[in-house]
Amino acid sequence: MFEYNHNNILCIQASWIVESGIVSEPNYKQLCSRGHLKKLTIGGNGRKALIQFDTMRSDIKSKVIELAGDPYEKVTTITFVDYIEQDQKASNFYRNYTLDNGEGLPEKNIKEYSCNASIINAINTIVNSKIAQRKALAGSKANIWERIAEVVSELPKHTYPHSLPKNQRILRNKIKNYLKDGYEIFIHKSFGSKNAEKINDAAKAFVLACWTNPVKRVSNYTQLLRIYNEEAKVQDWKLIKSEQSLINFLSDPKIEPLWWANRFGELKFKEKFMMPFKTTLPSMRDSLWYSDGTKINLYYQTKDGKMKTINVYEVMDSYSEVFLGYHISENEDYESGYQAFKMAIKISGHRPYQISFDNGSGNKKLHNGGFFDKISQLAIKTQPYNGKSKTIESVFGRFQTQFLAQEWNWTGQNITATKLSSHSNMEFILANPDKLPTLKELKTIYQEKRTQWNQAPHPKTGKPRIDMYYESINPDAPKVTPFQMVDFFWIERSVPITCTSSGVSFKEKKVQYDYVVYQQNSRTIDQEWHVKNVDQKFYIKFDPDDMSLIYLYKKTPLGLKFVTAAETKIEIHRGQQEQEDWEAQYYRNQIETIKQTRITIQNQVEANLQKHNMSAENYGYRTPNLKGINSNRKSKKVKNDIAQYQKKVSEMVLTEDNESIYDLM
Known part of the structure; x- marks a missing residue:
């Protein structure tokens, strides 16, 4: 059940602790999470979970020894650190100790002094036991105190924050005094004394002002001591010999918050003194x-x-x-x-x-x-x-x-x-x-x-x-519709645009954009829509990242009302040499659409005139044909039509008498 890991640290199998009934499995997991059991290796894949023996809580360690015996007596090789056990009495003594100024010891010093006591206890055990010397010092033939001083100096400070001397003679005297006078030997006589009381209230205010001065900053305690003593001579205050008096005053928990922000900034002050909220991040997407x-x-x-x-x-x-x-x-x-x-x-x-x-x-x-x-x-x-x-x-x-x-x-x-x-x-x-x-x-x-x-x-x-x-699914994060995308990200022009026979046109950042309305799911221009909306004004919205599509709106008392979408006007080459195959067909389709639109409109007008007996024929006149269109409308051919007239006008040379247009008929 006991064994050493690769670092020669004494361990006990975690499974044995649970199986022997010392702790239950749930309690074992809880003790590990709280640090009462330090797991050095994780079980699984043939490995056994190992717990460091010397870091176990004292009551658990006692139960293990009661059931399995003292592991140090069962093994032949153990290290010096295996003899270091936490001295709970020392820890309680330092934690309850009251200094001359009525305050307790800082946590750092409590850990330091408790560690000193634990290490000296281990040294005392080793020195008084030949067996322990052989195990802990690996049978070293060197002077026992030389070896102990060497081992103590090599202890990692992050694990054992002690302040014991490295010199073997000084260390040995320290241990003698400890065994004679007890735990209080490590507490410096000047530590926690009422040095700060040497500074009167006016002097304290001056010291605090110097330490928080944002312009003429005091860089360190040595400079502060010099400034203070110079002022003390003028104000007849008591001179201070040691910086410790100033340190004691400024490190007072009641004083420290008053200068921390001035020295290190407001953010550092908040991090050190202000309690943060404990928050939980969202459990679903799009929540935040x-x-x-x-x-x-x-x-x-x-x-x-x-x-x-x-x-x-x-x-x-x-x-x-x-x-x-x-x-x-x-x-x-x-x-x-x-x-x-x-x-x-x-x-x-x-x-x-x-x-x-x-x-x-x-x-x-x-x-x-x-x-x-x-x-x-x-x-x-x-x-x-x-x-x-x-x-x-x-x-x-x-x-x-x-x-x-x-x-x-x-x-x-x-x-x-x-x-x-x-x-x-x-x-x-x-x-x-x-x-x-x-x-x-x-x-x-x-x-x-x-x-x-x-x-x-x-x-x-x-x-x-x-x-x-x-x-992930978030029921409170609805899908975004195309119209919402327009509302969120499209830009609305404040000035309306007038629709002309050429479509809808405007300039954006000095670039000309031309649009027309196409028939649904087609690239055929909706000529009927354009005919009905020439000279109409529309407010438009567009996506600056994609200018191929715009939305047209009419302004109403209730806000903008969507009318239709318009797309970039297709350009075709005028010369057939540069035309692509689709351009010729596209041109023919558009011409045919224009013709059909003209015929439809003309037929509607003629039907209405005939209904009311107001057509040209009702008065004995002839209605001209739609030019360029072979329609089914029956009408007598007019001898002189508009095309012939326009041709003659284009070839006419004006004389001084300016011939009348009737002369051209």
Whole structure:
């Protein structure tokens, strides 16, 4: 049941603890999660789960020894650390100790002093037992105290935060004094004394003002002590010899909050002193979308060879961490947010329940214009100066380090990042500026990295993020209809456009756009609609990213009323040499449609005239034929028609007497 792992640490099999009835299986899992049982190896695939013996809770350890005996007497090789057991009495003593100033010991010192006591207890056990010396010191023939001092100095400080001396003589004297005077020996006599009381109230206020001065900053305690003593001579205050008095005053829990923000900033103050909310992320897609603009941490080269970075605005689904929409641009303006959300809703196909955004100038314009309220049910600004409330920032940080950092032109993270891996290899980048990607290539790289991120496993579920998103259903996030897309993202021209015989035309950003209304599911112009709507005024909406389609509206007392859609007017080559095969047929179809429209209108007019006995024939005159059309209408051929007249006019030369048109008939 007892064995050593590869680091020579004494362990006990977890299965034996449960099977022997010392703890139940549910209790065992709970003890592991709380740290009362430290698991060094995980069971499975033939392995046995092992628990570190010396870190077990004292009551559990006692039950193990009662059932299995003392493991240290059963093994031949154990390490020095195996003799180090937590001295609970020492821990209680330091935790309940009261200093001269009426306060308790800081937690750091409680851990330090308790560890000192535990290590000395282990040393005392080893020194008084030859067997223990052979086991703990591996039979070393060196002086026992030399070996002990060496072992103590090698103890890892993160596990054993002791302050015992490295010198064997000083260490030995320390142990003698400890065995004689007890736990109090480690507490410095000046620690916690009323040094701060040497400073009167006026002096305290002066010290606090110096320490929080935002302009003439005091950089350290040595400078503060000098400034204080100079002022003390003027004010007749008591001089201070040690910086500790100032440290004791400024580190007082009642004083520390008064200067922390001035020294380290408001955000650091909030992180240290303000209790954050405990929140749970959404359990379904489209419940909450986060948006934020940030820098793409990749260098690229401009057309003139300069090295630059560029910004990106991202929209992310909080549930799945899927990046839904983005837009790359020089500035984080309103257009970036508009385009990113447009892409997100196109990909999602649903209207999010809530979106969260910061108070950037671009977002402010979109919010004030009602854009965010249109595309979501709730539009909420994230709390300013509270980075923890913006989940997208931490997610994007992981995206940078896990995916963008794979590229050689990575800029590194923020300059405040402490890890070496968080910084770029500028020597290599500066040596190869000509190999940097162009902006177009950078956009392609970024798109690929986003795809990899969306396809990568989510850290909590292990499923690909994109699968999590599409497999989730949110009943409160309705599908977006085509007309809603128009309402959300299309631009409305404030000035109406007049429909002419050529269709509907307007200029946008100095570019001319021409549109006509086509018959449904056809590329044939709806001539009947155009005839009826010539000179009519329409308000239009269009998608600036796709100018091939516009919507026409009429303004009513209740708002805009949709009329129809118009599409880009098809152009054909006038010369047959450059015409494609479809153009000739298209031209013939349109000519035939125009003829049929003219015939239909003429027939309607003639039928109405005849009904009321008002046609030309009723008066003994002839109705002219429709020119260029072979219709079934019966009429006598007119000797002189309009075509002949126009021909003669075009060839006519005016004389001084200006011949009358009657002379041409």
